[in-house]
Amino acid sequence: xxxxxxxxxxxxxxxxxxxxxxxxxxxxxxxxxxxxxxxxxxxxxxxxxxxxxxxxxxxxxxxxxxxxxxxxxxxxxxxxxxxxxxxxxxxxxxxxxxxxxxxxxxxxxxxxxxxxxxxxxxxxxxxxxxxxxxxxxxxxxxxxxxxxxxxxxxxxxxxxxxxxxxxxxxxxxxxxxxxxxxxxxxxxxxxxxxxxxxxxxxxxxxxxxxxxxxxxxxxxxxxxxxxxxxxxxxxxxxxxxxxxxxxxxxxxxxxxxxxxxxxxxxxxxxxxxxxxxxxxxxxxxxxxxxxxxxxxxxxxxxxxxxxxxxxxxxxxxxxxxxxxxxxxxxxxxxxxxxxxxxxxxxxxxxxxxxxxxxxxxxxxxxxxxxxxxxxxxxxxxxxxxxxxxxxxxxxxxxxxxxxxxxx
Amino acid sequence: xxxxxxxxxxxxxxxxxxxxxxxxxxxxxxxxxxxxxxxxxxxxxxxxxxxxxxxxxxxxxxxxxxxxxxxxxxxxxxxxxxxxxxxxxxxxxxx
Numbered sequence: 001x002x003x004x005x006x007x008x009x010x011x012x013x014x015x016x017x018x019x020x021x022x023x024x025x026x027x028x029x030x031x032x033x034x035x036x037x038x039x040x041x042x043x044x045x046x047x048x049x050x051x052x053x054x055x056x057x058x059x060x061x062x063x064x065x066x067x068x069x070x071x072x073x074x075x076x077x078x079x080x081x082x083x084x085x086x087x088x089x090x091x092x093x094x095x096x097x098x099x100x101x102x103x104x105x106x107x108x109x110x111x112x113x114x115x116x117x118x119x120x121x122x123x124x125x126x127x128x129x130x131x132x133x134x135x136x137x138x139x140x141x142x143x144x145x146x147x148x149x150x151x152x153x154x155x156x157x158x159x160x161x162x163x164x165x166x167x168x169x170x171x172x173x174x175x176x177x178x179x180x181x182x183x184x185x186x187x188x189x190x191x192x193x194x195x196x197x198x199x200x201x202x203x204x205x206x207x208x209x210x211x212x213x214x215x216x217x218x219x220x221x222x223x224x225x226x227x228x229x230x231x232x233x234x235x236x237x238x239x240x241x242x243x244x245x246x247x248x249x250x251x252x253x254x255x256x257x258x259x260x261x262x263x264x265x266x267x268x269x270x271x272x273x274x275x276x277x278x279x280x281x282x283x284x285x286x287x288x289x290x291x292x293x294x295x296x297x298x299x300x301x302x303x304x305x306x307x308x309x310x311x312x313x314x315x316x317x318x319x320x321x322x323x324x325x326x327x328x329x330x331x332x333x334x335x336x337x338x339x340x341x342x343x344x345x346x347x348x349x350x351x352x353x354x355x356x357x358x359x360x361x362x363x364x365x366x367x368x369x370x371x372x373x374x375x376x377x378x379x380x381x382x383x384x385x386x387x388x389x390x391x392x393x394x395x396x397x398x399x400x401x402x403x404x405x406x407x
Numbered sequence: 408x409x410x411x412x413x414x415x416x417x418x419x420x421x422x423x424x425x426x427x428x429x430x431x432x433x434x435x436x437x438x439x440x441x442x443x444x445x446x447x448x449x450x451x452x453x454x455x456x457x458x459x460x461x462x463x464x465x466x467x468x469x470x471x472x473x474x475x476x477x478x479x480x481x482x483x484x485x486x487x488x489x490x491x492x493x494x495x496x497x498x499x500x501x502x
Binding site for chain 1: 415416417418423424426427429436439461462463464466
């Protein structure tokens with residue numbers, strides 16, 4: 001072909017570094033240049049008049065035919081590197097990736113396509129390597145990320161544990177501090193509660209030793225009585241402490257018996273009379289001979305004594321303490337009323353708590369145990385205790401108890 | 408005879424201490440509360456006041472505070488309980 005311009009044409013073909021393959025409209029090869037021959041592994045001239053299919057891997061033949069026909073109809077240029085991956089077949093049957101730019105042209109009334117072809121196996125290999133490296137990298141990133149996630153998770157768990165431990169430590173510290181505070185208060189309370197009567201006893205013994213004359217028997221008797229009273233008083237405090245322990249462990253055994261209420265009242269009033277301040281008086285019912293109870297007598301006495309002693313302790317000289325008792329078929333109600341310092345509203349909700357002392361009672365003797373014990377006992381005996389109180393006006397404590405104990 | 412005012416809320420302790428002081432040849436007057444004690448101090452001009460610290464209503468410090476405003480006598484505070492309280496008393500220069 002191209003007889004006239006063959007020389008020029010040959011120069012062009014030789015100068016082009018890409019492979020050049022020219023095919024006619026029947027896909028027969030009409031011209032190739034050296035780079036194209038080398039690329040596909042043919043000797044110079046071997047490809048002429050061969051169908052283009054020899055350069056195309058078998059599995060692409062069918063597809064390529066249809067594509068070629070479509071391309072010939074449109075006759076548009078197609079630049080290199082556009083479109084899908086295409087492959088070439090070498091003479092020895094090996095397949096390699098290539099890029100082809102297609103340039104249709106017409107000469108002497110015949111249609112041709114000039115294909116510029118580049119072997120891109122090296123590039124592809126590099127691309128693949130890059131892709132592989134990328135994949136590797138991604139994999140590593142994922143791995144590292146997972147490792148990091150795991151570490152973070154571990155750290156979080158660790159952190160949570162630490163926070164928990166810290167909170168536990170704080171809680172323990174708080175408990176310790178509260179306990180310490182309670183201990184300090186308790187010790188100060190105990191030392192006050194014990195030292196005052198002990199000092200009384202001590203001075204009584206000192207005085208006893210001074211009264212040596214026969215006619216001083218009266219004085220000696222008085223101090224012996226003081227000592228005996230104070231020993232009883234101390235014994236009662238100790239009993240209170242011990243019953244706290246017993247109540248807490250549920251170790252108390254109640255011992256119900258049938259007894260006359262008047263007997264208990266007389267006992268309580270008799271003992272309370274010794275504690276009266278100057279001008280204080282206890283009013284108590286004297287017409288209760290018909291009242292009797294089936295209860296633990298000691299507990300009833302303890303509860304009433306507590307209320308009466310409180311009434312005396314927390315009211316001033318020249319005041320009255322009123323005891324009132326009513327009974328119906330089921331219950332007995334005891335009321336103890338005073339006109340003393342009362343309980344501040346703020347402290348009323350805590351008044352039955354162990355060791356609690358109302359603000360206005362802190363400087364008076366007391367352990368803060370009495371009412372706590374009474375309440376616990378009464379609860380065990382299916383009874384109740386409640387009160388009304390106004391600061392600086394006085395208090396009214398009420399105990400309700402079933403006539404027949406069921407314990 | 409020196410006159411002692413004894414302010415103490417515990418009856419037995421008050422009576423016993425008074426008795427002991429009387430046997431030691433002091434003239435003793437007693438008060439069962441801080442407030443009463445202050446009144447008695449104003450009335451009887453005791454040479455010495457022996458006063459409990461922990462008392463309801465007006466406590467030992469209150470008594471001292473009230474009395475030191477008026478030209479009072481030598482004053483003793485009785486403190487059985489806490490070393491802290493004693494430190495407080497010494498701090499203020501009281502005996």
